[in-house]
Amino acid sequence: MKEVLTQSDMFGLFLSCLTYAIGLKIKQKCNTPIANPLLIAIALCILVLTVFDIPYADYNQGASGITLLLVPATAMLGISIYKELETLKKNLLPVLVGCMVGSVVSVVCSIVFCRLFGLTDELVATMIPRAATSPIAMEVVENLGGIVPVTVAVVIFSGIVGAVTAPIFIQLFRWKNRVATGVAIGVSSSAAGTSKAIEIGEVEGAMSGLAVGITGLLTVVIGLFF
Amino acid sequence: MKIIKQFAIICGLCLLGEGVASLLPFVFPGSVMAMLLTLLFLALRWLKLRNIEETGNFLLSNMAFFFVPSATGIIERLEDIRGSVLILVFISILSTIITMIVTYYTVALVTAWMKRGRRE
Numbered sequence: 001m002k003e004v005l006t007q008s009d010m011f012g013l014f015l016s017c018l019t020y021a022i023g024l025k026i027k028q029k030c031n032t033p034i035a036n037p038l039l040i041a042i043a044l045c046i047l048v049l050t051v052f053d054i055p056y057a058d059y060n061q062g063a064s065g066i067t068l069l070l071v072p073a074t075a076m077l078g079i080s081i082y083k084e085l086e087t088l089k090k091n092l093l094p095v096l097v098g099c100m101v102g103s104v105v106s107v108v109c110s111i112v113f114c115r116l117f118g119l120t121d122e123l124v125a126t127m128i129p130r131a132a133t134s135p136i137a138m139e140v141v142e143n144l145g146g147i148v149p150v151t152v153a154v155v156i157f158s159g160i161v162g163a164v165t166a167p168i169f170i171q172l173f174r175w176k177n178r179v180a181t182g183v184a185i186g187v188s189s190s191a192a193g194t195s196k197a198i199e200i201g202e203v204e205g206a207m208s209g210l211a212v213g214i215t216g217l218l219t220v221v222i223g224l225f226f
Numbered sequence: 227m228k229i230i231k232q233f234a235i236i237c238g239l240c241l242l243g244e245g246v247a248s249l250l251p252f253v254f255p256g257s258v259m260a261m262l263l264t265l266l267f268l269a270l271r272w273l274k275l276r277n278i279e280e281t282g283n284f285l286l287s288n289m290a291f292f293f294v295p296s297a298t299g300i301i302e303r304l305e306d307i308r309g310s311v312l313i314l315v316f317i318s319i320l321s322t323i324i325t326m327i328v329t330y331y332t333v334a335l336v337t338a339w340m341k342r343g344r345r346e
Contacts, residue, residue, distance in 0.1 A: 012295065016291075016294040016295055016298075019294065020290075020291045020294055037290060037291075038290040038291070038293055038294065038297070041291075041294045042294060042297045042298050042300070045294060045298040046298060046300070046301050049298070049301060050301070056298070056299060056301050056302050059295070059298065060295055060298075060299070063294070063295035063298075064295060066291070066292055066294065066295050067292060067293075067295050067296050069285065069292045070257070070289075070292045070293070070296075071240050071256070071257045071260070072233075072236045072237060072239075072240050072260075072285050073285040073286060073288075073289045073292055074255075074257035074258065074260070074261055075236060075239050075240050075243060075257055075260035075261050075263075075264050076236065076261075076264065076278070076282040076283075076285045076286050077261045077286070078260075078261040078262065078263070078264030078265035078268065079264065079268070079275070079278070079279070079282045079283075079286065080286065081261075081265050082264075082265050082268040082269065082275070085269065091337075093336055093340060094333045094336040094337045094340070095333070097332060097333070097336050098329050098332050098333035098336070099329075101328060101329060101332040102325050102328065102329035102332070105324060105325050105328045105329070106321055106322075106325040109317075109320070109321035109324050109325065110317065110321050113316075113317040113320060113321060114317060117310075117313045117317070119310055119313065122306065123306075123307070123310060123314070127314070127317060127318075127321075130318065130321060130322075131325060134289075134293055135257060135289070135292075135293075136255065136257075136258055138296070139255030139257060139258065140255070143253050143255075147303050147306055147307070148296060148299070149296055149297050149298070149299040149300035149302075149303060150300060150303060150306075150307055150314075152293055152296060152297040152300075153297060153300055154314060154318055156293075156297070157315065157318050158318045158319075158321070158322045161318060161319050161322045161323070162322050162326060165322070165323060165326070166326065169326065169327065169330075173327075173330075175330060177330070177333065177334045177337060179333060179337065180329075180330045180331075180332075180333035180334040180337065181330060183329055183330075183333045184326045184327070184329040184330035184333065185326065187325060187326070187329045188322050188323075188325040188326035188329060189322060189326070191289065191290065213261070216258065216261075217258060217261075217262070220254065220255060220258050224252050224253075224254075
């Protein structure tokens with residue numbers, strides 16, 4: 001009976017949708033960036049697969065259909081840049097320079113810290129595209145020879161860190177430049193950060209969304225040099 | 227009907243992105259090329275936003291969901307990170323914070339320079 005259910009293509013689809021729906025529900029109930037729906041869904045999927053001793057391949061047989069949609073979703077990031085094209089034109093130089101410096105700092109930090117701790121080359125490669133939004137980071141890390149699912153987890157985790165710490169820094173350092181705040185959040189903490197930036201303010205949200213797209217692109221370019 | 231038509235256009239953009247990316251002399255992700263083409267075509271008005279908007283917004287707002295299967299794949303790589311999880315967490319926190327602070331002051335500095343330049 002168990003095999004019949006878990007080896008069906010519907011099993012992976014069902015488990016993914018169910019766990020993510022639960023994640024969304026929890027996020028709704030306690031409105032904090034720590035209750036990240038994706039992180040909850042991953043944890044629940046891993047829990048179910050482990051407890052019932054179901055091979056990942058059985059799960060992924062159906063679930064891989066969901067992964068296919070990452071490509072068109074990434075392409076649609078073009079829409080979010082397009083919508084902010086006017087804002088970008090007004091702040092072209094600060095935004096571009098900010099994204100460039102931020103992307104480079106992120107890559108350098110990742111490499112230097114990984115080396116300091118003596119991590120393997122595979123893990124260094126896994127950490128390099130940390131600042132890019134997950135779909136782009138995945139592509140980059142595949143080319144660099146890192147571990148794709150670990151990169152995804154690291155990107156989400158970094159996003160949560162950014163979303164939690166950004167409001168603290170805004171108060172602590174009295175950050176008044178709203179464009180700079182938005183870009184800083186977008187570069188350092190991609191998607192989870194941007195949803196926080198939208199809460200902070202309209203300018204911050206737009207700038208953060210823009211910075212996510214540009215940083216993703218820059219990370220691809222930086223990745224070409226490794 | 228509308229959704230299917232929009233999805234066809236979006237998939238076409240992705241296919242074109244992969245084609246163009248394969249022509250480059252270095253490895254470039256097709257999806258990122260598709261992102262650039264989408265932006266370019268929208269900006270040139272070859273493509274109207276309303277022809278992809280609903281499906282595009284659906285894909286964008288549910289992006290995180292599409293990661294569930296690939297991220298769950300971490301279950302097969304736990305051996306590779308077993309001893310390093312805390313280090314990876316620490317590095318992620320530190321790098322994120324440093325990146326955020328450096329970026330803020332970079333943008334603030336460039337803005338201030340530009341203002342001064344305009345006044346002079």
